[in-house]
Amino acid sequence: MIRKHLATVVAATVLAGGLVGLSAGAAHAYPRVNKCGSAYDFKRSWDINDIHYVDAVVGFIDIYYNRGNGYNCAIARGNDAVVTGQHEIFVEIRRSRDGSWIQDGVGSNYTSYAGPVYAYGKGACIDFIGGLKYNEFSGSGDTGYSSVHGG
Template identity: 50%
Template structure:
């Protein structure tokens, strides 16, 4: 079921690329990421970033934060600095043990140019699964990770 959702997310990205024009292309050279900014809230501590791959390189990151006092994870996706504008960022997260997928960036008209999220996933004593993606006229990338931050 989780792989089906990830396949659906990749298909949505492809459809967005076909229906938009004038998008900024990605270069094949490495770029530094847009600075990580905590949009989750001051109670959330940064845990780790996972890469969103594009053509064998990092095209962006999925950032995970955690609030020890309430058991919520916070997940965001951000592109590299050469993905300047008119891109489609998407972030997806769910509790590993049967949680409902939370999604940000999959609705028509949403056009996140710097980041997608934050998404909040309640998962004390459980792991979460995450997926992040982006799309632009030069291509896009999507990466998913299972069993991250088992808190």
């Protein structure tokens, strides 16, 4: 499995801002619940970090896979130790460097998670992005991963 953390995330998903005094405490996230469907198996969660304080985990991107149809599913959820109330949460997925992004939550006002979004990836890698804007000071976090083995 090859993983590369994207140094720069597509311009449409970059959010500006910061949060003073944010610490990287224990992650207490909205519980991981499979919203993809019963045929999808959980693969792994990836951190969403604050864009100014990289060690501060503000959320997670959960990836699921369906062996029967070859589709991957992604959900983004906030870390409730940092993120409370309604806020923008977004998630995007695609087959690596092939096709357009499938997204949910851009411009949203969600309280717990964004997604599910699906991309075919049998025998291929996937790219995914997740993020959130989480306070009145425009504090935000985002992250993206490319060439992750999907199925």
